[in-house]
Amino acid sequence: MSSTDFATSDPRASSAVASRIALPSEEADIATMRRALVAKLTYAVGKDPIVASNHDWFMAAALTVRDRIVERWFPSTRAIYLEKRKRVYYLSMEFLIGRLLTDSLNNLGLTDTMRAALAELGVDFDRLREIEPDAALGNGGLGRLAACFMESMASLSVAAYGYGIRYDHGLFRQHIKDGWQQEYPENWLASGNPWEFERPEVLYHIGFGGTVARVDDGSTDDARYAWTPAETVEAQAFDTPVVGWRGANVNTLRLWSARAPDPIHLATFNRGDHLGALASQSKAVAISQVLYPSDESPAGEELRLRQEYFFSSAALQDIVRRHKRQHDGDVTSLAEHVAIQLNDTHPAISVAELMRILVDLNEVPWEKAWEITQATFSYTNHTLLPEALETWPVPLMERLLPRHMQIIYMINAIHLDAVAKAHPEDMGLLESTSLIGEHHGRRVRMGSLSFIGAHKVNGVSALHTELMKSTVFAQFHKLYPDRIVNKTNGITFRRWLMEANPGLTKLLVDTVGPKVLDDAGAMSDFAAFADDALVQDRFAAVRRERKVALGRVISDRLGIRVDPDALFDVQIKRMHEYKRQLLNVLQTVALYDAMRAEPRRNWTPRVKIFAGKAAASYERAKLIIKLINDVAVVVNNDPTLRGLLKVVFLPNYNVSLAESIIPASDLSEQISTAGLEASGTGNMKLALNGALTIGTLDGANVEIKEHVGDDNIFIFGLTVAEVEQRRREGLGTQEIIAGSPTLRQVLEQISSGVFSPSQPDLYRGLVDGVVGHDHFLVLNDFESYVAKQREAGNKWFDHKAWWRSAILNTANIGWFSSDRTIREYAEEIWNVPVSKPA
Numbered sequence: 001m002s003s004t005d006f007a008t009s010d011p012r013a014s015s016a017v018a019s020r021i022a023l024p025s026e027e028a029d030i031a032t033m034r035r036a037l038v039a040k041l042t043y044a045v046g047k048d049p050i051v052a053s054n055h056d057w058f059m060a061a062a063l064t065v066r067d068r069i070v071e072r073w074f075p076s077t078r079a080i081y082l083e084k085r086k087r088v089y090y091l092s093m094e095f096l097i098g099r100l101l102t103d104s105l106n107n108l109g110l111t112d113t114m115r116a117a118l119a120e121l122g123v124d125f126d127r128l129r130e131i132e133p134d135a136a137l138g139n140g141g142l143g144r145l146a147a148c149f150m151e152s153m154a155s156l157s158v159a160a161y162g163y164g165i166r167y168d169h170g171l172f173r174q175h176i177k178d179g180w181q182q183e184y185p186e187n188w189l190a191s192g193n194p195w196e197f198e199r200p201e202v203l204y205h206i207g208f209g210g211t212v213a214r215v216d217d218g219s220t221d222d223a224r225y226a227w228t229p230a231e232t233v234e235a236q237a238f239d240t241p242v243v244g245w246r247g248a249n250v251n252t253l254r255l256w257s258a259r260a261p262d263p264i265h266l267a268t269f270n271r272g273d274h275l276g277a278l279a280s281q282s283k284a285v286a287i288s289q290v291l292y293p294s295d296e297s298p299a300g301e302e303l304r305l306r307q308e309y310f311f312s313s314a315a316l317q318d319i320v321r322r323h324k325r326q327h328d329g330d331v332t333s334l335a336e337h338v339a340i341q342l343n344d345t346h347p348a349i350s351v352a353e354l355m356r357i358l359v360d361l362n363e364v365p366w367e368k369a370w371e372i373t374q375a376t377f378s379y380t381n382h383t384l385l386p387e388a389l390e391t392w393p394v395p396l397m398e399r400l401l402p403r404h405m406q407i408i409y410m411i412n413a414i415h416l417d418a419v420a421k422a423h424p425e426d427m428g429l430l431e432s433t434s435l436i437g438e439h440h441g442r443r444v445r446m447g448s449l450s451f452i453g454a455h456k457v458n459g460v461s462a463l464h465t466e467l468m469k470s471t472v473f474a475q476f477h478k479l480y481p482d483r484i485v486n487k488t489n490g491i492t493f494r495r496w497l498m499e500a501n502p503g504l505t506k507l508l509v510d511t512v513g514p515k516v517l518d519d520a521g522a523m524s525d526f527a528a529f530a531d532d533a534l535v536q537d538r539f540a541a542v543r544r545e546r547k548v549a550l551g552r553v554i555s556d557r558l559g560i561r562v563d564p565d566a567l568f569d570v571q572i573k574r575m576h577e578y579k580r581q582l583l584n585v586l587q588t589v590a591l592y593d594a595m596r597a598e599p600r601r602n603w604t605p606r607v608k609i610f611a612g613k614a615a616a617s618y619e620r621a622k623l624i625i626k627l628i629n630d631v632a633v634v635v636n637n638d639p640t641l642r643g644l645l646k647v648v649f650l651p652n653y654n655v656s657l658a659e660s661i662i663p664a665s666d667l668s669e670q671i672s673t674a675g676l677e678a679s680g681t682g683n684m685k686l687a688l689n690g691a692l693t694i695g696t697l698d699g700a701n702v703e704i705k706e707h708v709g710d711d712n713i714f715i716f717g718l719t720v721a722e723v724e725q726r727r728r729e730g731l732g733t734q735e736i737i738a739g740s741p742t743l744r745q746v747l748e749q750i751s752s753g754v755f756s757p758s759q760p761d762l763y764r765g766l767v768d769g770v771v772g773h774d775h776f777l778v779l780n781d782f783e784s785y786v787a788k789q790r791e792a793g794n795k796w797f798d799h800k801a802w803w804r805s806a807i808l809n810t811a812n813i814g815w816f817s818s819d820r821t822i823r824e825y826a827e828e829i830w831n832v833p834v835s836k837p838a
């Protein structure tokens, strides 16, 4: 690759930002690329350019890029092996990857070359981008974080592997019909996946059920057992290379697909039972068929536990095999060469699986095995919501994973002995830190297993980590005061700034220089331009251009016209009561009422934009989607508003839609009940692109406020301590309503069917619920939210003040780069070296 592919000292050389005249060497690059494209189209896709569809060209482009990635993949993998570098394994049920074409091209510095080569072939690059399916192997923040981490680990040359499940069907497609969410299966693999390599030879057997028998001779305390599963499923690997910034390093995302060892039971088939002959195959395949669409609530089903064990076991077998091959079969040195990060409790069963592999299969004494296990694992907690803390019924575990259940009992017995010895006075400690909960039937507490099995446990924002110490893990924290650490989340700027917002990237390069492309910290230099009228105007122009583009999307998909000069007020995230989309709707209605009451006042024109999916079984969240859509119908068609207020619910929120909404956002809604949002990462993406946050002191909002400064963020609402106090003293919803005529009117309108004339009672239950028990303190925070919204609306009129704040948001958000987060994990948890990106 020529050096001009990457930004050097010349800002024009940045692939992401340049529009420039081709230099001779670039012409050669373009010609090479063009030839490669035609060759791929011909020999790999099997199409004649004359008849090739855009999809064929997309496949050819992706395969061409993949070749360039593979060229770097082998040296990367070889170097890790030769240097015997410690490897990091990121175990995650979810990887919310999104599209990869632009991502890969940007990191390789080949975006412009590809665009030009395609143009010479008469193909429009932007059309191809849109054709790529959005890989949605995740629900929301947790899965997207895993994808950002994979990109940062590759960029920082951390020797990392991601392990997860290759779901045939990712997160459901959301349609909105008459305002209601409908779920349809997603089919990202339907036309093939050009990024992955199938590995038929990388295959592991995963057992379920069956019996356990002692096999040692009884001469020592270290009993070993043989597990004979009743059922076996095969896990087959599919590898996707993950290329880091400037192509310096390429890591592997290995996803497992399930299948039965015998695809068909021939005897049954020959007896004439054709369906029955396929039964075991169907049961096996089901494991990797669909992503659980629940967000932050355990699905509870047996299939979910099967999924968790399936990918944990495949990963652990693969890790131990690789380690033994490289280290002369010595499994006892595992922790020196391997760090395994458990992304939430979904892979928590790995703790018992590694113990089984060490003790039963490798004859490591129990105590030594436990030492290795703890030193190898670390665990990230992503939520404190009680309903989201995974537990499994003991009978289910005993039936499905009998040996693992035994191991868990053993771990628990040793743990409780130690606790009793250290704290004989505190009997409560035994109950609260036991791995088995007795409250709702006997259940295995996966959070506790993860805590005990790990040497470090981390939260995802400073506030969340403190709350872990004082609430859910308070007793464990007392026992192990050094174990909990904080790792505030981050986002990859390559995707969320460079690719999503080339205009802003160019402005940054033009003002502070191309170093910002490599070092997010350098963005702070941009603060010096906060009062520069020219820079402010350019910033505003970039935003306007993105708003016009988003306006086109809105008009294409919904037939609603929005004014690009209005304030775009955006709430994009999963639909959940604690995230309080309802609070936003109440404020929207209040604003609507006020505008109608005083039509001649100088109102800030606003577009309220919502997007997000609700778990299919989460009725109340789905009702809130319906309410947003119903309010939209009334507001958008009310001529008295003269278009000053529009409400938009964009269906099927995913990574790609986020990439087009975020750069077009002026105001970022981060309004969860304090204490309930562990971190948030959308808040970081929006602030990075210069949206001003309106939010509570929750999750990473607290740290965003510290970085961007109090004058550049709108903070409102009860703090964690005040929420706790309110909950203790009573929520007083009747008094709140009595004291707020605005709120009373809004609730009455919604409750009495103003927005649902054909079903006047539709929202009565919803409103009664909030009035009766304001569990998420929507009413409690209403007035302070409305006041802050008014402040934001007023600031919009002050052009200089607004864009100053926007610039300061972008300038001061560099710390939230996932490169920083990964560096912290590498130093404090994994003990592995990192290099600078590039």
Ligand code: NBG
Residues within 6 Å of the ligand: 140, 141, 142, 145, 295, 296, 344, 382, 383, 388, 460, 489, 677, 678, 679, 680, 681, 699
């Ligand atoms: C989510 C939290 C978010 C956080 C992401 C990533 C789960 C269980 N938790 O606040 O709700 O940003 O994790 O850490 O999905």
